[in-house]
Amino acid sequence: MKYEEALKDLDEIVQKMERNEYGIDELTTQLKKAKELIKECKDKLTKTDEDIKKILDDEK
Secondary structure (H helix, E strand, C coil), rough: CCCCHHHHHHHHHHHHHHHHCCCCCHHHHHHHHHHHHHHHHHHHHHHHHEEEEEEEEHHC
């Protein structure tokens, strides 16, 4: 999944939570999904940061 897609899915979950659109059973499932999406986004950002640093270091 692309970063932008994960962020969009996460945003949808948050908006629905804020509007109380999830029942108690679905809330747990969606919270777990949100946690996975957050981890995926963080991992992608960390990898991108490492790649950028490596590229810049290689130019020195």
